[in-house]
Amino acid sequence: MDILVFIKQVPDIGEVKIDPETKTLIRQGIPSVVNPFDKNAVEEALLQREKHGGKVTVLTMGPPQAAEALKECLAVGADEVIHLSDMTFGGSDTLATSRVLAAAVRKIGKFDLIICGKQATDGDTAQVGPETAEILGIPQVTNIAAMEINDGVATIKREEECGYAIIKAPLPLLVSVTKIINEPRLPSIKGRMKANRAEIPVWKADYIGVTKEDVGLKASPTRVVKIFNPVRKSQGEIIREENAQVAVEKLLEKLSEHGLV
Amino acid sequence: MGIAIEEAKGILVYMEQNFGAFRNVGFELLGQGRMLADKFGCELAAVVVTGENGEKLAAQAFQGGADKVYMVEGKDYERYNTDAYVYAVTELVKEYKPEGFLLGATVDGRDMAPRVAARLATGLCADCTGIGVEEEKGLIAWTRPTFGGNIMATIICPDARPQMGTVRPKVFKKPEMDASRTGEVVRFDPKMPAGTMRTEFLREEIPEGVVCNLEEAEFIVSGGRGLGTPENFKLIEDLANAFGGVVGSSRAAVDAGWINHLHQVGQSGKTVGPKVYIACGISGAIQHLAGMNSSDIIIAINKDPDAPIFTVADYGIVGDLHEVLPILTKEVNKRKG
Numbered sequence: 001m002d003i004l005v006f007i008k009q010v011p012d013i014g015e016v017k018i019d020p021e022t023k024t025l026i027r028q029g030i031p032s033v034v035n036p037f038d039k040n041a042v043e044e045a046l047l048q049r050e051k052h053g054g055k056v057t058v059l060t061m062g063p064p065q066a067a068e069a070l071k072e073c074l075a076v077g078a079d080e081v082i083h084l085s086d087m088t089f090g091g092s093d094t095l096a097t098s099r100v101l102a103a104a105v106r107k108i109g110k111f112d113l114i115i116c117g118k119q120a121t122d123g124d125t126a127q128v129g130p131e132t133a134e135i136l137g138i139p140q141v142t143n144i145a146a147m148e149i150n151d152g153v154a155t156i157k158r159e160e161e162c163g164y165a166i167i168k169a170p171l172p173l174l175v176s177v178t179k180i181i182n183e184p185r186l187p188s189i190k191g192r193m194k195a196n197r198a199e200i201p202v203w204k205a206d207y208i209g210v211t212k213e214d215v216g217l218k219a220s221p222t223r224v225v226k227i228f229n230p231v232r233k234s235q236g237e238i239i240r241e242e243n244a245q246v247a248v249e250k251l252l253e254k255l256s257e258h259g260l261v
Numbered sequence: 262m263g264i265a266i267e268e269a270k271g272i273l274v275y276m277e278q279n280f281g282a283f284r285n286v287g288f289e290l291l292g293q294g295r296m297l298a299d300k301f302g303c304e305l306a307a308v309v310v311t312g313e314n315g316e317k318l319a320a321q322a323f324q325g326g327a328d329k330v331y332m333v334e335g336k337d338y339e340r341y342n343t344d345a346y347v348y349a350v351t352e353l354v355k356e357y358k359p360e361g362f363l364l365g366a367t368v369d370g371r372d373m374a375p376r377v378a379a380r381l382a383t384g385l386c387a388d389c390t391g392i393g394v395e396e397e398k399g400l401i402a403w404t405r406p407t408f409g410g411n412i413m414a415t416i417i418c419p420d421a422r423p424q425m426g427t428v429r430p431k432v433f434k435k436p437e438m439d440a441s442r443t444g445e446v447v448r449f450d451p452k453m454p455a456g457t458m459r460t461e462f463l464r465e466e467i468p469e470g471v472v473c474n475l476e477e478a479e480f481i482v483s484g485g486r487g488l489g490t491p492e493n494f495k496l497i498e499d500l501a502n503a504f505g506g507v508v509g510s511s512r513a514a515v516d517a518g519w520i521n522h523l524h525q526v527g528q529s530g531k532t533v534g535p536k537v538y539i540a541c542g543i544s545g546a547i548q549h550l551a552g553m554n555s556s557d558i559i560i561a562i563n564k565d566p567d568a569p570i571f572t573v574a575d576y577g578i579v580g581d582l583h584e585v586l587p588i589l590t591k592e593v594n595k596r597k598g
Binding site: 011013016018025036037098123125127128129130131133134135139141143145155157159160161163165169178220221222223225226227229230233235237239240241244245248249252254256258260 | 343347369371372374376378382383384387388402406407409410411416418419420459461462463465466471474475522531546547548566576577578584589592593597
């Protein structure tokens with residue numbers, strides 16, 4: 001089974017600090033990591049390969065430093081990686097990014113399954129997976145918590161608001177995974193060494209047959225017109241009382257001011 | 262493909278139904294859609310895709326502010342199916358050519374909207390928490406949190422139509438229902454070709470003890486690692502019951518196996534916006550805050566005075582939740598009397 005995985009390099013949101021004075025995000029010095037949900041996507045691909053054989057190819061679109069994220073995927077056991085990197089791709093919104101990924105998938109040709117994380121933790125849009133599936137004309141199941149594949153048909157447990165839906169879907173197929181689907185493995189020392197030595201193939205716009213008419217800032221239907229810091233509430237009232245009963249009564253007094261008790 | 266700018270007119274709201282009843286977010290969207298339609302001087306229409314109950318649903322959409330309802334009703338639409346719903350909604354949009362199209366940022370809404378947008382080659386803004394009008398060109402200005410809610414971005418879609426956005430549930434008020442309002446129901450048959458639906462729904466699995474739909478809850482009491490043991494979720498349940506609310510949790514409590522993932526609030530779980538969110542024994546990792554910081558009132562109970570949860574809390578008690586929660590539950594029950 002040929003499995004493709006889409007990943008994104010994102011700033012490590014766990015390392016994000018808020019400046020206590022200005023209440024704004026401190027952007028400097030945030031390390032880059034593989035988007036956490038994408039680690040589950042890679043893991044799921046490796047697990048499916050262990051069951052069914054085949055090949056795992058990981059793709060990312062991003063600036064030169066995103067090659068590091070691909071190396072992490074090689075280190076845990078991906079067979080091949082492809083780095084989609086070109087100035088032409090710069091400024092792509094979700095639709096333009098999906099056009100890049102879809103063009104790369106067509107260049108690859110044969111595949112059975114595409115796995116991506118349910119969303120990236122920087123943009124949180126959850127749109128690139130479905131938009132790419134649409135461009136490729138393949139079915140999708142998003143937000144999945146478990147998947148079993150038999151004879152070219154996936155049986156999937158999809159997480160919804162109130163429980164799970166069990167869905168049957170034919171391959172080729174795109175799925176997006178939640179955190180609970182598996183526990184991503186750590187790289188072995190050997191894997192890491194192999195990844196460090198690996199040459200990461202870079203695919204450019206002309207190689208996959210896209211131009212700035214299709215991708216990049218100008219071809220993106222959406223425009224960001226303003227970036228600003230969220231309005232944060234002023235410091236709340238923190239009750240510190242030795243006696244829990246007194247603390248509770250103070251809190252209830254506040255809640256009754258809001259008409260909540 | 263897309264819709265010509267000159268031809269695009271009117272605001273369309275997708276009203277998601279589940280087992281023949283609307284999700285609340287649809288009404289919240291009608292409120293915002295009404296605001297946009299009044300500003301643009303155009304019509305507000307709702308699209309309803311359903312297996313049954315069409316007339317009843319349409320009546321509610323009118324009461325919530327819709328001028329017109331486009332109704333796709335039939336056996337194929339009984340339950341959400343990506344291919345069927347995307348097909349029906351895209352065909353309808355191509356036929357009626359709205360200028361703006363609002364959908365709820367629900368699990369299904371976020372599954373469907375990107376495919377519809379890609380099929381129409383238009384822009385889509387995800388999970389918006391603010392909707393306005395950009396004065397210069399009269400475009401919809403969609404504002405959304407990124408980076409776990411630490412940066413806000415305002416986005417427009419200048420050259421493609423419809424301008425599309427999914428909107429986070431519970432951010433906007435549900436408009437007052439006006440029982441005297443009615444309107445025109447336009448039935449739309451998308452003429453879906455056979456074989457369009459490639460995936461098949463087999464069955465539902467609802468784990469025992471899971472209380473439905475944190476996304477629409479008005480009152481959430483969440484427990485985290487500070488509970489110490491899974492049995493202590495009883496303290497959380499009791500307080501939630503006292504307030505008539507539902508139980509949430511942090512990632513730590515889910516990872517420890519104390520509670521089902523369906524209860525998890527945060528970036529890897531659910532995004533909620535209740536009137537009151539009570540975080541008990543939750544330190545407040547940035548990923549958790551991203552899922553709940555748009556709650557109206559946040560209350561934190563934690564024994565660590567330096568826990569980051571206190572930075573977003575409106576009210577907090579520094580103390581041992583094992584002591585505080587039983588007293589709080591008892592007092593709330595007493596006052597409800």
